[in-house]
Amino acid sequence: MIFNGIDHIRHNESDNFFLLAGPCAIEDETLALKIAERIVRITDDLKIPYVFKGSYRKANRSRLDSFTGIGDEKALKILRKVNETFGVPTVTDFHSAPEAAMAAEYVDMLQIPAFLCRQTDILVAAANTGKVVNIKKGQFLSAGAMKFAVDKVRESGNSNIVITERGTTLGYQDLVVDYRGIPEMKESNNCxxxxxxxxxxxxxxxxxxxxxxxxxxxxxxxxxxxxxxADGLFIETHPDPANAKSDGANMLHLDKLETMLKRLTILRQAVNQL
Incomplete structure (x- = not known):
């Protein structure tokens, strides 16, 4: 499949939101293909541009014994197989500048983890791959401060940029979403x-x-x-969240995805008419 960057997901005949969705981490090939097949069917029916998401490695874990992955190359090859099997673009996060070129060989979009969104070498390395760069807003940053992360990628010669809002730290053990930031980041960054x-x-x-x-x-x-x-939604989903190897506590059960997306598509149509 030829992935035409931002235009591929931003402009579509249904004027729907686009979707980045999949498991938190790549656990095995069978599971990844099962999840992708289900979401591809749903998004095709609803005319939602779709990008399959899966982390090839989880670097930010609370405990040393937490699941981190099945091996970088093995997981990245599974992401490539999702693309080849279903014809959908893929996205994964990476955690150091040298990893950018490695991951870019297998996926269409590179994601900057929220905690790393100020790391200049990581942003520049992602930009230099020529891939779409999805920068997740740090839990510690204002919407306005994301301009500087975007500028680092854009000034490195890559204008295929997406910003992802993922909540702001509230105390020690919670997050809150400031919805004012979504239109602010759209307007100030033009992405x-x-x-x-x-x-x-x-x-x-x-x-x-x-x-x-x-x-x-x-x-x-x-x-x-x-x-x-919001132009797009990012949802981690799994057929058995209780037994997922990473972030099961906040993932959506795969069986609930279709009904929710149908309702959100109706809402999007109403918003478009305003």
Whole structure:
């Protein structure tokens, strides 16, 4: 499949939002293909431009014994297979500048983790691959401060940029979404803005060493994001969140995705008419 960067997801005949969705981490090939097949069918029916998401490695873990991945090359090859099997672009996050070129060989979009969104060498390395760069807003940053992260990528010669809102730290163990930031980042940076629904519902820094979450509020966050003009949604989903190897506490059960997306598509149509 030929992926035409931002235009591929920003301009579509249905004028719908686009979707970045998949498991938190690549656990195995069978599961990744199962999830991708289900979401491809749903998004094709609803005319939602779709990008499959999966992390080839989880670097930011609370405990040393937490699951981090099945091996970089093995996971990246699975991401490539998703693309080749279903004809959809893929996105993954990476964690150091040298990894950018490695990951870019396998995926269409590179994601900058929120905690790393100020790291100049990582932003420049992503820009230099020529891939679409999705910068997740740090939990510690204002919407306005994201201009400087965007500028680093743009001034490095890459204008294929997406910004993802994922909530702002509230105290030690919670996050809150400031929806004013979505239109602000769209206007000031002239690039699509995505709402990362599931990560914005995390409850980090639990004493157990395992991040908690509020998945019952996923549709609430999604509706509000669509209402204020988000261009895309980011949703981590799994057929068995309770037994997922990473971030199961805040993931959407795959069986609930289709009904929710149908309702959100209706809402998007209403917003477009305003």
């Amino acid at each position: 699509p803005v995505v709402m990362d629904i599931t990560h914005s519902l995390q409850q980090p820094n639990q004493l157990s060493g395992v991040t908690g979450g509020k998945p019952e509020l996923i549709e609430t966050i999604a509706r509000a994001a669509i209402a204020v003009g």
